[in-house]
Amino acid sequence: MSVLFTFPGQGAQKPGMLHALPSHEETARTLEEAAAALGADPLGLDTPDALRSTVAVQLCLLIAGVATARHLAALDARPAMVAGLSIGAWPAAVAAGVLAFPDVIRLVAFRARSMEEAYPSGHGMTAVTGLAATELEPLVARVRAAGEPVYLANLNGPRQLVIAGSDAGMAHVAALVHAGGAGAKAERLAVAVPSHCELLARQADELAAAVAAVPLCRPRITYISSSVARALFDPAAIGADLARNMARQVQWHDTLRHAWERGARLAVEMPSGSVLTKLTQPVFDGGVAVSCDGASIGDIATLIRAAGE
Incomplete structure (x- = not known):
């Protein structure tokens, strides 16, 4: 093999x-x-x-x-x-x-x-589990349209995704993820820069x-x-x-x-x-x-x- x-x-x-x-x-x-x-x-x-x-x-x-x-x-x-x-x-x-x-x-x-x-501060990456990309992308787009820079960065698995952007933008997306009631989770990663966007x-x-x-x-x-x-x-x-x-x-x-x-x-x-x-x-x-x-x-x-x- x-x-x-x-x-x-x-x-x-x-x-x-x-x-x-x-x-x-x-x-x-x-x-x-x-x-x-x-x-x-x-x-x-x-x-x-x-x-x-x-x-x-x-x-x-x-x-x-x-x-x-x-x-x-x-x-x-x-x-x-x-x-x-x-x-x-x-x-x-x-x-x-x-x-x-x-x-x-x-x-x-x-x-x-x-x-x-x-990006010395105020930015980073957040892992989102439990949502498909087609479910997360509208949430990210909604927050970005409101003026916060945030993007879908990693497609690591069908329901294991990562977003990147400003702290405020990621926090807003995380709140929408948790409010969805589907058991999805958002967790900030130990990454201090907004990679892959x-x-x-x-x-x-x-x-x-x-x-x-x-x-x-x-x-x-x-x-x-x-x-x-x-x-x-x-x-x-x-x-x-x-x-x-x-x-x-x-x-x-x-x-x-x-x-x-x-x-x-x-x-x-x-x-x-x-x-x-x-x-x-x-x-x-x-x-x-x-x-x-x-x-x-x-x-x-x-x-x-x-x-x-």
């Missing part, structure tokens, strides 16, 4: 997540490369105080994803496909061989700073110019975009996809379906957390979805190798 590596987005971060990476030469190499690119020790990024910053969050998820994929590769446990949600697309691209890790460290730092500087269009344009200045290679394995829910093979197309995903809706459910249709039957979620694994399990009915959190890297590698036999 084919193996898919999934890389999580913001909200999956945890204090100490870089310190919790298993000791291995590939982990050490990844941390050393990150330190050289940043000019600072990346192990200072995963404290509770540091993780209040979008920059620290995105860099932690990038570093953890790359280090874990490299560690697994050293154990002869490699994927046939990769897909990442939001910032997770960047370590996915490194794992696919599209971009060099030092370049990605600098690009992600630029990405996160531009998002944080544009037009509020970040200018920042995406600026990042696209920065991406165009670095070398990109054809992927060695299949790279699946969660913005368009299909595989991309042209390096320039992948670069544009990476740069602009911050301002584009996430089609995560359809991305998983595309991976399944391409033959993926084992999905392995990189650190941190298990949210993507829970979203994958209903799609991979008859397959297997596991998270690196809570399992030894050796056991995960054994499972991946067995899948490839």
Whole structure:
């Protein structure tokens, strides 16, 4: 069976997540490369105080994803496909061989700073469960028409959605969701910027110019975009996809379906957390979805190798 590596987005971060990476030469190499690119020790990024910053969050998820994929590769446990949600697309691209890790460290730092500087406070993202997109979209449109910037940002599952926008706009949508009486819930996420909507269009344009200045290679394995829910093979197309995903809706459910249709039957979620694994399990009915959190890297590698036999 084919193996898919999934890389999580913001909200999956945890204090100490870089310190919790298993000791291995590939982990050490990844941390050393990150330190050289940043000019600072990346192990200072995963404290509770540091993780209040979008920059620290995105860099932690990038570093953890790359280090874990490299560690697994050293154990002869490699994927046939990769897909990442939001910032997770960047370590996915490194794992696919599209971009060099030092370049990605600098690009992600630029990405996160531009998002944080544009929206230092008063904005973010809220998860909405229990409603279909066709039910949530009119509520979002109603609030936006009243002057509050709020958008449908992530389609993570048939009834697992995320909105992005101003605090007031999200609170208004949440009130409408809870007033509907259908058991739907709205919960603010640990994300401080309004990702995956037009509020970040200018920042995406600026990042696209920065991406165009670095070398990109054809992927060695299949790279699946969660913005368009299909595989991309042209390096320039992948670069544009990476740069602009911050301002584009996430089609995560359809991305998983595309991976399944391409033959993926084992999905392995990189650190941190298990949210993507829970979203994958209903799609991979008859397959297997596991998270690196809570399992030894050796056991995960054994499972991946067995899948490839």
